[in-house]
C-alpha cells in the first residue's frame with residue numbers, strides 16, 4: 001500500500017475520516033485473524049479462551065495519507081455494536097491499533113522482542129481525540145510512551161467504525177520508536193478489538209506479518 | 224512460585240459472627256469511598272446457605288484443578304449488586320416525610336450485596352444458616368497474579384499480602400475472571416482492578432486490619448502464619464480447627480475459618496435430636512472440604528471438656544478473653560498514629 005502524499009493537508013483534515021483526501025488514497029483490504037488462544041501469555045487466558053472465537057472483526061479496509069510531516073491511517077470495519085463506555089464490569093471498549101516495526105528485525109506476531117521493538121499507535125473508542133503511543137518488546141510488555149504524540153478520531157455509524165490514527169513521521173524521543181520519512185518503505189500491521197466480545201489485550205483480530213507500506217514523495221521537492 | 228519469607232493470615236470463627244456488617248462498613252469507610260468504588264465491598268458477609276456476593280460466585284470458575292488454571296467468567300455489576308441511590312432528599316428535606324417512603328431511585332433491583340440475608344435452608348424447627356464473612360484470601364498461589372499478562376499483581380515477600388499495581392494495570396480483568404473467590408472489583412472510572420489490601424498501611428504501623436479490630440464479635444484473629452506464640456498458628460496448625468474455604472480451588476488461601484456448629488435439631492415430639500447435626504455435614508464439606516469433619520470433632524471434644532469443668536486451651540483461644548491477643552502483635556491503637564494521605 002502507498003501512503004498518499006497530500007502536501008498542505010492539515011492534521012484536522014486528516015483526522016476527519018470523511019475528508020475528500022481519503023478518496024485519493026489507495027485501499028488495502030486486510031484479512032484479520034484471531035490471535036490463537038495458545039499464544040496468549042498466561043494459562044488462565046489460554047484456558048478461558050480455548051475453544052472460543054477470538055478475532056470477531058475479520059475484515060478491515062485501510063488507507064494511508066501523509067502530508068510530509070504527519071502520517072495518518074484510516075481504518076474501516078463492520079461492527080454491529082458501538083462499545084465506547086465502561087457500562088458494566090463485563091463491558092470492554094472497541095479499539096484498534098496500527099503497529100510498525102521499530103527495527104528491521106521486529107516480528108509483528110509476537111509484538112516484537114527485547115531489542116527489536118514494535119511501535120503501536122492505538123485508538124480506543126472511549127478516549128475521544130486521544131491516542132496512545134505504545135512500545136512493545138514482546139507479548140505483555142506494552143508500555144505507554146509520550147502522551148500527545150498519537151492523535152485519533154473515530155466515528156461509528158450504521159454498524160461501521162471509521163477511525164483515523166495519526167502521528168508525526170519523526171518524533172523526538174530516546175525510545176526506539178518508528179522514525180519515518182517520505183519515500184521510505186516500511187511494514188505495518190493492524191489489530192482490532194471488539195468490545196462486545198470482551199476482546200482486550202492479546203484477545204484481538206490481527207493482520208499477521210508486516211504488510212508493505214511505501215510513503216509517497218514528490219521527486220521535485222527533493223534537494 | 225517460590226514461597227515468600229512470611230505470610231500474614233486471618234482466622235475467622237464462624238461460631239461468633241453475628242452478621243452485623245461492622246467489618247464491611249469499617250472497610251468501606253476506610254478504602255472504597257473513591258470514584259468508581261461505590262459498588263465495591265472488599266469485605267462481604269453473606270448468609271450461608273445462600274448465593275453470596277457476587278451472586279453465585281461459586282459457579283464462576285477460575286482457580287486451579289490439579290494445578291491447571293480453570294476457565295473463569297466475569298461477574299456483572301448486577302451480580303455484585305449495584306450501589307443504589309435513595310430518595311433521601313425527598314424523605315428528609317422535602318417536607319413530605321409523612322407521605323413518601325424511603326425507596327431506591329430508578330429501576331427496582333432484583334439483587335443486592337446481601338439480598339438473601341437470613342434465608343438459609345432447612346425447615347422449621349430445624350432451619351439453619353450462618354454468616355460467612357469474606358475478604359481476599361491473599362492466597363499462597365494467587366490465581367489473579369498468575370492470570371495477569373501485565374505482571375501487575377504482586378505478592379509481597381515480607382508478609383504475603385497480594386497487591387495490584389494500579390500503574391501497571393490496564394483494566395483487562397483477567398484477574399477477575401481467574402480469582403475463584405471473585406474478590407476482585409473493577410473500577411470503571413480509573414479503569415483498573417481493585418481489591419482488599421489486607422489494610423497494609425495499618426499493618427505496617429502495627430495496627431490490625433479494620434475489619435478485625437472493629438469486629439464486636441471478636442471473630443477475627445490476625446497475625447503471621449508461623450508465629451507459634453500467637454493464635455493463628457495455634458488454631459490452624461496446632462489445633463487444626465481453622466481451615467480454608469473451598470480448598471479445592473487450588474489457590475491455597477491464607478484466610479481460615481473455624482466451622483460453625485449449630486444448636487441441636489428438634490424432633491417431631493419437640494425433643495432434642497442429636498442423631499445428626501442441624502447443619503448437614505455434606506453442606507459443610509462442600510464449602511470447606513473433608514477436613515471440616517475433623518475440625519468439628521476436635522471442637523466438640525474440647526467443648527465437652529469445658530462442660531465437664533476441665534480447662535481447654537482451644538476454647539480459651541476461641542473465646543478471646545483478651546481482645547488484643549487476637550492480633551498477633553498488631554495491636555497498636557490507630558488513634559496513637561498521625562495518619563497522612565499519601
Ligand code: SF4
Nearest residue numbers: 359360362366367402
Ligand atoms: S482470593 Fe482471589 S484476588 Fe485474593 S489472592 Fe486469592 S486469587 Fe487473588
Ligand code: SF4
Nearest residue numbers: 240243244246438440
Ligand atoms: S464485624 Fe465481626 S461479627 Fe460483625 S459481621 Fe463482621 S465478622 Fe461478623
